[in-house]
Amino acid sequence: MGETGQDERVLPMKALLQRVSEARVETGGRISGEIRRGLLVLLCVVRGDTRKDLDYIIKKVLALRVFDDSRGRMNLSVADAGGEILVVPQFTLAARTRRGNRPSFDDAESPQKAKQMFDSLVQGLRDAGIRTETGSFGEHMRVFLVNDGPVTLMIDSREGGAG
16 A cells, blocks of 8 residues: 555556457447457556557457357357457546545546557457457447357456566
8 A cells, every 4th residue: 555545556457358249339329330249348558558468468359268169168269250359448447446436547548548559459459360340439439239148258467467
């Protein structure tokens, strides 16, 4: 704990993954991103995140075996399953809720740097050959999804030794 009595640790970059049979994001009444079978990724960039955090998240999103093989076992990655990815910026995953009833978002990265990291993640997924759509950074969005399973996983970049 720091001098203020608050926990001083820095939070990791987070990605909340949901295996979906379909998902879309609407911004201002129009569809800004839409996929069929694949992964919905809610991405949170926090202060202190580096390229190492970003690379870890990209690697995990691409490699996690969360799609069923011919025997019904979760044994296929999004690429193996021929899936698509929808990435949505989600700074609220940086919320601290320990004190009081109003979440603190002080750990969220500045919008400018967070957008750069968001864009880099999207480009990394596209460079891997996966059709990748996005939500609208800094906009109010409506996210629609059909969670398949349900399968929902949290990826924490510090699990890979990034921090």
